[in-house]
Amino acid sequence: MRNTARWAVTLGLTATAVCGPLTGAALAEPAAASGLYAPSALVLTLGHGDSAATVTPERAVTLTCAPTSSGTHPAAPLACAELRAVAGDFDALGARSDALCTREYDPVVVTVDGVWRGKRVSYERTFANECVKSSYETSVFAF
Numbered sequence: 798m799r800n801t802a803r804w805a806v807t808l809g810l811t812a813t814a815v816c817g818p819l820t821g822a823a824l825a826e827p828a829a830a831s832g833l834y835a836p837s838a839l840v841l842t843l844g845h846g847d848s849a850a851t852v853t854p855e856r857a858v859t860l861t862c863a864p865t866s867s868g869t870h871p872a873a874p875l876a877c878a879e880l881r882a883v884a885g886d887f888d889a890l891g892a893r894s895d896a897l898c899t900r901e902y903d904p905v906v907v908t909v910d911g912v913w914r915g916k917r918v919s920y921e922r923t924f925a926n927e928c929v930k931s932s933y934e935t936s937v938f939a940f
Contacts, residue, residue, distance in 0.1 A: 835863065835912075835914045835915030835916075836863060836912050836914075836915060837861065837862035837863040837877075837880075837885075837911075837912060837913050837914055838859070838860070838861045838862075838868075838911050838912055839859070839860045839861075839862075839909050839910070839911035839912070839913065839918065840857060840858070840859055840860075840909070840910050840911050841857065841858050841859075841860060841870070841907065841908070841909050841937075841938075841940060842854035842856065842857045842907070842908045843855055843856045843857075843905065843906070843907050843908075843938075843940065844856075844905070844906050845903065845904065845905055845906070846904060846906055847904050847906070847923065848906060848921070848923065849906050849908045849921045852906045854908075856940060858870040858871070858940045860873055860876055860877065860911075860937075861873070862876075862877035862880060862881070862913075863914070866878075870940055871939070871940055872936040872939065875936045876935070876936045876937045879935050879936060879937055880913070880937060885913040885914060885916075885918065887909060887920045887922070887937070890933055890934070890935040890937060890938070891933065891934060892929070892932045892933050892934065893932050893933070893934050896928070896929075896931075896932030898925075898926065898928035898929050898932060899926070899928065900925075901925075901926050902925055902926065903925075903926045903927070904923050904924065904925060904926070905923070905924045905925075905926060905927055905929075905930050906921065906922070906923050906924075907921070907922050907924070907930065907938050908920065908921045909921075
């Protein structure tokens, strides 16, 4: 009798989980569009040092680009537009040719980890100093 009761409860919970969304308002509204897009959610960090392995992150932001731009990045819509323009290739984000920076070596490390259009992303770039980092024509690294 105990197995019968357990199966009945399991079947009831399964039926509720599967059929529950098909009742009431869920039938009247189409499914949310977020399921149609591959996820694009990134965590960007910044710290001072020679490499990500030895740096303690000083700042971190989140950036979600699909289905809409959001996150704690200060310019999320612009950063997402720039990443879409280069198909998520962080190396394609280039520096301005007219930028004037000192040759001071105070390395800044930016890391990116997460998912871009459904594919795993792990990126690290070391800039010679904050000015060099800021010279890049992108808001992706401006946080």
